[in-house]
Amino acid sequence: MSKDSKKSLQDLKDATNHAGEVAKSIWLAGLGAYGRAYDEAHEVIEKASKETPKLFTDLVDKGNRLETQARAKLGEATNIGKTISIEERISKMRASLGFGHTASADDLSRLEKKLDALSKKVDALSKAAKPAAAPKAAATKAAPKAKAPRKAPAKKAVTK
Known part of the structure; x- marks a missing residue:
């Protein structure tokens, strides 16, 4: 071998x-x-296992405090419900919505008079419109007259 x-x-x-x-x-x-x-x-596992009981007890203490606060608030709400009856709540709601007012006999008679006056005005307007339509209908005798539907008579409100 060589070098x-x-x-x-x-x-x-x-x-x-x-x-x-x-x-x-x-x-x-x-x-x-x-x-x-x-x-x-x-090391992390050992540290966590040492802190777990402390963390758990801290959470239990916080839960106890929150439960106490919640029970106090629930007690306040329960007391409010006991002082106001359901009927009172319903009447307050009706009054706020405008349903608390019951109609009297005077209110009903006033409404009947207004209805009668409106009916007379409608009748007068319909009679005034008929003569204007008659010449037009006479000019075009091919078109038959359409009958207007009859209105049902107005019902009187029953008072209590």
């Missing part, structure tokens, strides 16, 4: 040894990262 081949063989061995060392370093770095992650996770 050149021995040197290239030695260089090859050195490169192989160096590559093996690099690969081993990479493996050890990965193993170290896994160990570090495991240690950090273990």
Whole structure:
């Protein structure tokens, strides 16, 4: 073997040894990262297991305070409901919507008079419109007259 081949063989061995060392370093770095992650996770779990009972008791205390407040508010609402009866609430609602007023006999007679006056005006207007329509109908005898529907007689309101 020549010196050149021995040197290239030695260089090859050195490169192989160096590559093996690099690969081993990479493996050890990965193993170290896994160990570090495991240690950090273990610390977090221990810390959480120590804080869990404290967190739980804090939440229970807060729940008790909120329950007390809710019961107090519910008691206030219940007392309000007991002081006002349903009938009173209904009458207040009717009054606010304008349904609280009951019609008297005077109100009904006044409405009947207004209806009678309106009926007379409508009749007068319809009679005034008929003579104007008659010459037009006479000019066009081919068109038959259409009968107007009869109105039902007005019903009188019954008073209580």
